[in-house]
Amino acid sequence: MNKSESITELSKALVKFNGEVSKIEKDSSNPHFKNRYASLDRIVDEIRPLLQKNGLSIMQFPSGDGDKVTITTVLLHESGEWIQSDPLTLNPTKKDPQGIGSATTYGRRYQLSSFLSLNTGEDDDGNAASVEPVTPNVSQPREATLKAKWQKGRGSLEGFDEWYQQQKKAGYSEQQMDSYLTKKLTEKGVS
Secondary structure, three states: OEEOOOOHHHHHHHHHHHHHOOOOOOOEEEOOOOEEEOOHHHHHHHHHHHHHHOOEEEEEEEEEOOOOEEEEEEEEEOOOOEEEOOOEEEOOOOOOHHHHHHHHHHHHHHHHHHHOOOOOOOOOOOHHHHOOOOOOOOOOOOHHHHHHHHHHHHOOOOOHHHHHHHHHHOOOOHHHHHHHHHHHHHHHOOO
């Protein structure tokens, strides 16, 4: 985090802002993951008047290298004091304009919410946004197939159950786990 030499006035204004801002209601839904969230538009509409009232302003700077998207947020005070966030770097699944735009909006929304300590309700830590939805099909590997690959690469089943449960909890499909284990076997030269 970077900041101006002094942040005394900015701190006072931020304390007042945080005393005035309310919970930001969820106004959007993600049909793939069936969850609700507060959109970037909703967050900005809610906080902008309170920021302005307290002599504060937010600026967000997206950048990228064609593969990853980076967002930096700066909180400014009318006194000239400022605080700048550390960059938040995201790796969009889709590298087309829609995927990059979606990652940019997602990054701006989450960085803004955390930077200003906003209450937007329960959060899934981005798990749903970091995993592509998988349409089930009959050919997906089952746990037994994954165990066999695990054992082939490691020589024992020790740790498999814990790893498998962690992957399931994180939202990874058995097909994604199979791809991961296949890659690890290939890297080790095991076929």
